[in-house]
Amino acid sequence: MYCQCDLCIHVSADLYHPFAVSREMTENDCSNSEFPEETAVELPVNGVLDLHTFAPQDVKDLVPTYLDECLERGITEVIIIHGKGKGVLRRIVRAALDRHPAVVSYKYGGSWGATVATLGKP
Numbered sequence: 001m002y003c004q005c006d007l008c009i010h011v012s013a014d015l016y017h018p019f020a021v022s023r024e025m026t027e028n029d030c031s032n033s034e035f036p037e038e039t040a041v042e043l044p045v046n047g048v049l050d051l052h053t054f055a056p057q058d059v060k061d062l063v064p065t066y067l068d069e070c071l072e073r074g075i076t077e078v079i080i081i082h083g084k085g086k087g088v089l090r091r092i093v094r095a096a097l098d099r100h101p102a103v104v105s106y107k108y109g110g111s112w113g114a115t116v117a118t119l120g121k122p
Contacts, residue, residue, distance in 0.1 A: 045069045050081040056088050063096040067119060071102055076119045084113045 043049075049066050051059055063080065070078050082089035093115055097103045101122035109116040 045073055045075070047075040047077060048079045048081070051089055051093070052081065052083060056092055059089060059092045060096055063093055064100050067100055067102060067117070071119055078117045078119060079109050079114055080117065081109075081114045084111070090115065 043066075045066065047070060049063070051062075054062060059082075067078060070076075080093050082093050090112070094106065097106050097115070097117050102119045104118045104120040106115050106117040108114070
């Protein structure tokens with residue numbers, strides 16, 4: 001489902017809601033992508049994951065992959081923006097954090113629309 005390169009994660013554009021803007025990959029993007037150029041979207045790995053453009057059913061797989069990529073880059077504090085809403089994404093995120101072996105702790109990130117996870121060695 002995901003292709004990892006040194007700078008980002010490329011995810012299928014199908015994971016995004018229809019209102020999200022996608023862009024075509026260029027020849028400078030990851031050459032290992034399993035997705036055709038017109039369906040891949042870059043997801044930067046910088047310690048902040050905004051889930052507003054993802055469908056709830058895709059978050060369960062995305063969060064652990066993103067956490068693993070952060071660990072590989074030495075990022076040990078990750079902010080996951082899930083929004084306030086009805087709490088569906090927050091519950092999915094926190095369940096994924098509970099299952100991930102590298103998550104040391106997590107807490108609300110200033111408001112209940114984001115969660116900050118602290119990562120350590122699994």
